[in-house]
Amino acid sequence: MSLPMRKVTLTVNGKRHDPLDVPEGMMMIDVLHEMLGLTGSRLGCGIGICHACVVIWDKDDKTSEEVQTCITGVEFFDGKRIRTIEGIAETNDRGEVTLSPVQQAFLDKFSFQCGYCTPGFVNAATVLLERLKRSPVAKAEVEATVAAALEAHICRCTGYVRYYQAVRDVILATPGLTRDSA
Amino acid sequence: MSARRLLRWTAIAVVVVAAALAAFVSARLLSGKTGGPVQVVKASPDAVARGKYLAEAADCAACHTAPGGASYAGGLGMASGFGTIYATNITPDPDNGIGRWTSDDFWQALHDGVRRDGRQLYPAMPYTSYRGMTRADSDAIYAYLMQLRPMKVANRITELEFPYNIRLGMLGWNLLFLTDDLPATSTGSSAAWQRGRYLVDVLGHCGECHTPRGPLGEMELSRSLKGFALGRVAAPDITPAGLAARGWAPASLGTYLSRGIAGPNSAFADMHRVVVLSTRNLTADDIAAMTTYLLGDKPPAPAAETVGEGNQAGRTSYVALCAGCHGLDGKGIPNTIVGLRNNSTLRLADPRNLIVATLDGIGPQNFPHRMSLPGMPGFADKLTDEQAAALVNYLRAAWGGQKPDVRPSNVQALR
Numbered sequence: 186m187s188l189p190m191r192k193v194t195l196t197v198n199g200k201r202h203d204p205l206d207v208p209e210g211m212m213m214i215d216v217l218h219e220m221l222g223l224t225g226s227r228l229g230c231g232i233g234i235c236h237a238c239v240v241i242w243d244k245d246d247k248t249s250e251e252v253q254t255c256i257t258g259v260e261f262f263d264g265k266r267i268r269t270i271e272g273i274a275e276t277n278d279r280g281e282v283t284l285s286p287v288q289q290a291f292l293d294k295f296s297f298q299c300g301y302c303t304p305g306f307v308n309a310a311t312v313l314l315e316r317l318k319r320s321p322v323a324k325a326e327v328e329a330t331v332a333a334a335l336e337a338h339i340c341r342c343t344g345y346v347r348y349y350q351a352v353r354d355v356i357l358a359t360p361g362l363t364r365d366s367a
Numbered sequence: 368m369s370a371r372r373l374l375r376w377t378a379i380a381v382v383v384v385a386a387a388l389a390a391f392v393s394a395r396l397l398s399g400k401t402g403g404p405v406q407v408v409k410a411s412p413d414a415v416a417r418g419k420y421l422a423e424a425a426d427c428a429a430c431h432t433a434p435g436g437a438s439y440a441g442g443l444g445m446a447s448g449f450g451t452i453y454a455t456n457i458t459p460d461p462d463n464g465i466g467r468w469t470s471d472d473f474w475q476a477l478h479d480g481v482r483r484d485g486r487q488l489y490p491a492m493p494y495t496s497y498r499g500m501t502r503a504d505s506d507a508i509y510a511y512l513m514q515l516r517p518m519k520v521a522n523r524i525t526e527l528e529f530p531y532n533i534r535l536g537m538l539g540w541n542l543l544f545l546t547d548d549l550p551a552t553s554t555g556s557s558a559a560w561q562r563g564r565y566l567v568d569v570l571g572h573c574g575e576c577h578t579p580r581g582p583l584g585e586m587e588l589s590r591s592l593k594g595f596a597l598g599r600v601a602a603p604d605i606t607p608a609g610l611a612a613r614g615w616a617p618a619s620l621g622t623y624l625s626r627g628i629a630g631p632n633s634a635f636a637d638m639h640r641v642v643v644l645s646t647r648n649l650t651a652d653d654i655a656a657m658t659t660y661l662l663g664d665k666p667p668a669p670a671a672e673t674v675g676e677g678n679q680a681g682r683t684s685y686v687a688l689c690a691g692c693h694g695l696d697g698k699g700i701p702n703t704i705v706g707l708r709n710n711s712t713l714r715l716a717d718p719r720n721l722i723v724a725t726l727d728g729i730g731p732q733n734f735p736h737r738m739s740l741p742g743m744p745g746f747a748d749k750l751t752d753e754q755a756a757a758l759v760n761y762l763r764a765a766w767g768g769q770k771p772d773v774r775p776s777n778v779q780a781l782r
Contacts, residue, residue: 209686210686210690210695212691230741232691232692232700232703232704232741233691233692233741233743233744234731234741234742250748252749253744255691256688256691256692256744257687257688257691258686258687258688258690258691259687260683260686260687261687261688261749
């Protein structure tokens with residue numbers, strides 16, 4: 186059996202893959218794992234519910250949103266730019282890695298135990314922080330904003346509390362993400 | 368004159384006629400009761416159990432229970448073209464519920480659409496269907512409700528625009544539209560068919576959603592059960608011809624009513640509530656009776672499954688966004704994801720429900736027999752009107768046997 190092939194152009198973590206020959210209908214997570222060697226995105230439920238597999242889709246209007254790669258075919262990402270968990274931390278010329286504030290906060294607050302859902306939570310929190318940078322919320326609304334942004338993500342070990350607290354603390358500690366009043 | 372103004376003037380005319388009528392019947396109106404003793408109903412456990420079964424068959428809870436609220440304590444709002452009508456508390460609380468109502472009062476509400484205080488109900492309360500109920504069944508439901516725990520939950524005030532807020536206007540409406548007999552929608556005469564007619568048209572009040580409504584909100588009985596969209600999601604055609612055209616047969620329809628999932632079809636939106644609160648509780652005999660009436664004593668042959676060729680742009684979106692769960696072949700995942708191949712919603716000529724499901728998704732749902740379906744995400748933010756129209760057209764042509772005639776403007780109208 187041979188699968189029909191498609192040519193797509195992907196930009197992943199700033200690196201352009203043009204063209205990439207992919208089997209039609211291959212789910213994006215399989216492309217990331219098997220063809221691009223990016224294994225950080227986690228396959229959980231496989232039906233778009235748990236959100237462990239999300240990547241960040243950077244749109245041309247400078248906004249971004251999460252997309253579940255377990256249920257989204259590679260065709261959807263043709264011509265689009267995405268970031269995966271591997272593209273969140275910064276690596277300098279000497280190969281030294283600096284974690285993003287969200288990643289550091291998750292470590293500092295012991296937010297996760299097994300870590301399977303963590304890439305998804307990192308990406309969700311990253312999208313949220315970038316959104317707040319464009320349109321800050323009142324300090325009083327931070328708690329609810331975090332809950333709404335992370336709600337779709339499922340964690341089976343630690344009960345969410347430390348994830349939510351970590352994201353809340355990063356938001357409150359970062360200038361420009363909040364307003365004093367409504 | 369715009370249609371809306373014409374409608375309003377027609378309604379005002381109806382109110383004026385009704386006011387004249389009221390002069391003749393004012394004696395009766397003045398007999399409306401407010402105080403009175405709290406009723407104590409003595410009924411055998413068997414009678415109460417029968418009342419419970421009938422209340423479920425009549426799906427009283429669907430409206431008289433608010434989301435997250437106490438059972439039968441009212442509160443669900445029903446939006447209509449005339450304003451929002453709130454279902455009332457029908458627990459036996461003396462002040463908020465029906466604690467002072469007699470079985471005669473209860474019968475009057477079900478049969479005539481008149482409250483205990485003599486004022487008119489709006490036909491959001493389906494007395495238009497319940498009118499066919501036997502007195503014995505009304506009394507049994509009354510006996511069941513009267514032994515529920517009284518709930519002190521105040522009724523919400525119905526919010527209707529002038530002139531619809533004049534309840535007296537309903538006298539004229541009833542004169543025009545309230546009928547003793549709803550027309551049969553199938554052919555039959557068997558005992559099962561007779562019982563099914565009672566379950567479908569009277570207790571189940573299926574026509575209240577599935578029958579098209581006219582300009583004054585009346586059921587257009589010449590088109591009974593031919594389908595109607597009161598809100599965002601349409602209640603489909605459930606006449607024998609309409610059901611058979613989408614592949615329904617007695618067995619699959621019975622499975623759907625008792626379990627909510629049958630083949631590639633699952634109940635969603637309001638119909639999911641109907642299955643969970645009402646039809647799942649019915650006996651096998653009553654389910655069979657309903658399907659006998661809906662399809663007739665001699666059911667038409669269900670339309671054969673069709674597989675067609677869809678447009679390429681739509682297929683590309685399908686492969687990118689849908690196939691991960693529903694499968695490249697549209698067969699879904701057993702017990703987890705519904706199939707799309709010959710799914711009843713794809714086989715509807717009206718594309719509305721398919722468009723709405725594509726844009727909004729469908730939330731996670733539990734079904735009888737410990738079944739559940741995970742939520743489907745909405746794709747409103749991932750598809751342009753053009754892409755969504757192409758996708759819906761692909762599905763209709765490939766697995767629905769329908770014309771790919773959906774235009775981007777149809778999608779835009781439902782965003």
